[in-house]
Amino acid sequence: MFHRDGPTFRELARQALTSVEQGYDLLAPKFEHTPFRTPDPVLKAALAHVGPEGSVGSALDVCCGTGAAMRVLRPLCRERVVGFDLSQGMLDEARRRLADAPGSAALDFVRGDALALPFDAAFELITSFGAFGHILEEDEPRLVEGITRALKPGGRFVFVTAQPPSALNPGYWVAKGFNAAMRVRNALWKPPFVMYYLTFLVPRARALLEAAGFDVEVREGDMPEPFGRLVTVIATKR
Numbered sequence: 001m002f003h004r005d006g007p008t009f010r011e012l013a014r015q016a017l018t019s020v021e022q023g024y025d026l027l028a029p030k031f032e033h034t035p036f037r038t039p040d041p042v043l044k045a046a047l048a049h050v051g052p053e054g055s056v057g058s059a060l061d062v063c064c065g066t067g068a069a070m071r072v073l074r075p076l077c078r079e080r081v082v083g084f085d086l087s088q089g090m091l092d093e094a095r096r097r098l099a100d101a102p103g104s105a106a107l108d109f110v111r112g113d114a115l116a117l118p119f120d121a122a123f124e125l126i127t128s129f130g131a132f133g134h135i136l137e138e139d140e141p142r143l144v145e146g147i148t149r150a151l152k153p154g155g156r157f158v159f160v161t162a163q164p165p166s167a168l169n170p171g172y173w174v175a176k177g178f179n180a181a182m183r184v185r186n187a188l189w190k191p192p193f194v195m196y197y198l199t200f201l202v203p204r205a206r207a208l209l210e211a212a213g214f215d216v217e218v219r220e221g222d223m224p225e226p227f228g229r230l231v232t233v234i235a236t237k238r
Helices: 009-016 020-033 040-047 068-076 088-100 137-150 170-188 202-211
Strands: 056-062 077-085 106-111 123-128 151-162 214-219 230-237
Touching: 009 020, 020 088, 040 068, 040 151, 040 230, 056 068, 068 077, 068 088, 068 123, 077 088, 088 106, 123 137, 137 151, 137 202, 151 202, 202 214, 202 230
Parallel strands: 056 077, 056 123, 077 106, 123 151
Antiparallel strands: 151 230, 214 230
């Protein structure tokens, strides 16, 4: 599950007993060697829908982590790519790792809360990968509101999610069990560590985005194995 250079069980336990921000500050130097990092084949398959190199002016990657998606985005952009994350440690790691990233667009790194994006009509493209589990369901409308505000008219929000799994799928119950354990942990221990599965799945994401004024397209069957259950969502701001 983890690379030999990844975090130890003790380090993960320490992370889980802190806040999301502090936890990822701790994890940042080893994040690339964990299964939490979105795999490159998934990023490339999703962003293949964006267009050819240089077809985007500016892009924002929300919850950019160590910059994996920014590396793929940079050649697609003419002006700038902004990585936005709550963890300064992750941003510092992203800056270091992207020093040799292909492309000529400027790279900016901004620390902040994804539920309070400080941008107004600034981007043609917004992406987010592997971060929706850190957003509580009741806060998802705020996330969508901020993304709507940050996009220019006609701009796109591109991300990867999945259809709701069948209750007959063992993985469904594993995820439900993890979520239950996390709720107990957060009820008993402060600060909370928000990390849940089965979040922002297609029906919920579509409903929120359409209500916010997006045309939503779901691309299925474009992911390489073993990621075939994932889908790419392309939401275009009307």
